[in-house]
Amino acid sequence: MTSPADTNGTAARAPAGTHRAERDIVALGIIVAALILFVSSGATVLPRTLHHLLFGGVPADAVLSNALLLNIALIIFGWRRYAELTAEVRERRKAEDAARQLAYTDPLTGCLNRRSLDGAITALVEEARSQDKAVALLVLDLDKFKRANDLHGHQMGDAVLVETASRLRAILPEEAIIARIGGDEFTCALPFEAAHPETVELMAEQLLVTLSEPISLAGHAVEVSGSLGLARSDTPDIAPQTPSPQVASQLQHFADLAMYYAKSCGRGRYAWFEPTMEKELRFRAELETGIREGIPRGEFVPYYEKQIDLDTGRLTGFEMLARWHSPRYGLIAPDVFIPVAEEIGLIAPLSECLIRQALIDAREWDPSLTLSVNISPMQLRDPWFAQRMLKLLVETNFPAHRLDIEITETCLHENLPVVRSLVASLKNQGIGISLDDFGTGYSSIAQLRSLPFDRIKIDRSFVSTLDSCQDSATIVSAITSLGKGLRLPLTAEGIASDAVLAELRKLGSFKGQGYLYGQPQPASAVRTALAEQGLLAPALTQPAPALVSPPVSSAPSTAPEPDQARRA
Template structure:
């Protein structure tokens, strides 16, 4: 039996009881009428009997009927009073249930269901001819606040945010909590007052970002907001569909604000729907590509800058899609991260890379990049261990690269992950060094085996070499940035790798800064496994390996 049928079954006895009470009220009314009739006959007889003893008492049957009428009247009236009390209580309970069905119990804001209803009312209202704005708000980094400070502190933050939004929203607007850390505002507005909406949105973002006092201290939370507008002049075929579309557009704008850096608002634009459609298509293509094995690793050389010797390779993801053509990792990796496919994708590439690299000389290392999403998975070290055992690849030859931004999300979790990876016997490097806000204390605390200077800094060295003599001060300043990063690595006794070695001028400048490794297009573009084996044969690095194959023979299958 479904819930609705069950509700009817529960309500039916109550309704039957109410119907019986109404019947009793009818009986009591009939008893009153009978009382009037019988009492008009009996009462005069009783009076004459007591006042004039010569008159006999009234008939017993009439007296009994009168008493029965009185009892029925009392009983019926009592039941009627009880019925009215029950009806009042039922109305109060229905009102409380209606209130609970509309209000979020924590913040006192409207809930998702009621927000949709209010949005529909605003869209269909013709009282003042105003347009309807819908603002979707998401808290930035709220999960980390819960994980670090506990759910009680998280609840305090949600309560404060809700109150700040209510304080800012105009009288005719409403604030709703859609769930978790997501809020919404229904904002009636005039088309000519869009600048006022932007001023309000700016104030909202700034006001919410102020520190929030909690039992664990002051916490700072920012928001990302998306704004979509439904104009009265726009045709409406289905109001519910229109409301859902408006909410979806605000959602797209909100995610655009997050990708733009958070702590801001963004208006919906038609191009966002096209972008979302492309992302959906790419997500489907990624799923199909994983199933068909379209993602393959390529390898970029890592060179000892002093000797020029090949010391290892960094694995890079490549995708040649039959439908989309060659898609760069800067495009498909963020999509895979957002749709939850980065784990299977990365594991597939690492598995292929381990199978390829186990046939390389033992002196060569393999570096693999790990997504911040994977580092949030507590089982990632176990998954990596399974890949190492399945490929029979020595853990000491594997270098796992973690971007500097990962440390800012959750330093404690990152430290735990790094220690777990080190316990597997693999090396751990800090990638994109210099682009984040890693402190000296963090570098000393976290057991990194290597730091990699980001190519954005290394690339500046070429500009320095090409600069005019009058820019000598600028040249020294740019040299100083890379030199400082190299010196910092030396001071902490952490080896350094420079990314983005594009030409000889960069190479010569780096060589003056000390012993380090380098990688970049100066040594060739990333190449597939077959090209790597060919290169190793040309360098005569396979001849001394056990089971080495003569030139021209295919590499044994993994």
């Protein structure tokens, strides 16, 4: 395959209007003039000098002889100077070519860089149009590259990038453009027959398979994969008369959108650009802005879902669920905004804001009622999380024994020692800990025994189909037996019908929650309902005893990654 610098000629071609002199014309002129004088003066002086030396007689004219010698010296000096200047010019040209190569190519991989990419794509589009072909643009982003880079070091990360570029060159055709535009992102462009886009799709599939193969370097096997976004120059979104430079810019934008869409669908796949992707990206950007602005404005509010003792029918507490009162979109469920907040690193301040308000609301309830709150796995990566929770309890004067923190199973596999330490810290202050969504992850009995959980919550996906699916019934029965054996009380989520409730009562004693007992409600509605039932706290004559909390560090928590959405 041709080198990236020669792919479109950009790196090897001098800028227009630049004159590159390869020789010193002045020095060359002096040498020529000296040679002419040497010939003219030597024709007179040399014969007379030889005749005088051989046969005697009148010597050559002294002035002409001195002029001849001076002429010879001038020729020698001029030639030497000319040779030096020519060598200097040659070295300068090499340095200029090397600088131009560095300016237009990526020094690590040898691919084109962002600066030269636009011109290369523009030239390829013009050439493809002249041949009645289309241009396909591929944007590749490596998945799990940052983790590999952090785990094995930057030298290993550089080696992965070099190997990735090598694999791209091995699969893409010779006329393809390959560029590294920064970090772990590559852009490739190639011409293809517009009537046969399947050739591009086949190539994309080959790339994904090749990129997913482990890279063995320095005794380590590094596993990365890639997400590909594809766009074509003959798409209806690009007018046929659009100038080539503008086509190049639009293609890159469209392929970027397709790549982000491929990532959102599970990574390790490719996707062609579609107009709806741009709308989705714009909506995503609006969500991010809305979350950033909505937290300080108090747009995120807690809603509360009842928790019932199934044996007695008595109300035992509430689970807090997040809702967003967006001034633009109205009431938004958590499965929409929670994953976005986790990805942009705002889940911790958002969660703490909601928990603080929930503690203030629950302070008005009867002391027998508990408050359950869900915690994102991102928050448990913060070593100061326990101290932050204790600080909230102190600020709101809420008793620790009435608070129950729910941890999902996925938290147990990311950093079990840290989770164990945080759980122990929370338990020591009297806070209850529940294992949420049990049955959907990979918790082992050993983990249940090693972590001091107070309760297991059976995931709603099993409970809601308990009366209609034998597999769900078997799983719930097994979890019930496990809870009894470990002496851990159980909560069943997702109770939506009397039939499900009847099946649960056959299996044992549970707490339950679900739409059978009503939809989640805001604090005002909950307060009104509790007042009617006489379940509001009596007027407080003294503030609740304050908890002793260690100093809270201002150190930020570790960077979050996307995780599963909270349930509505």
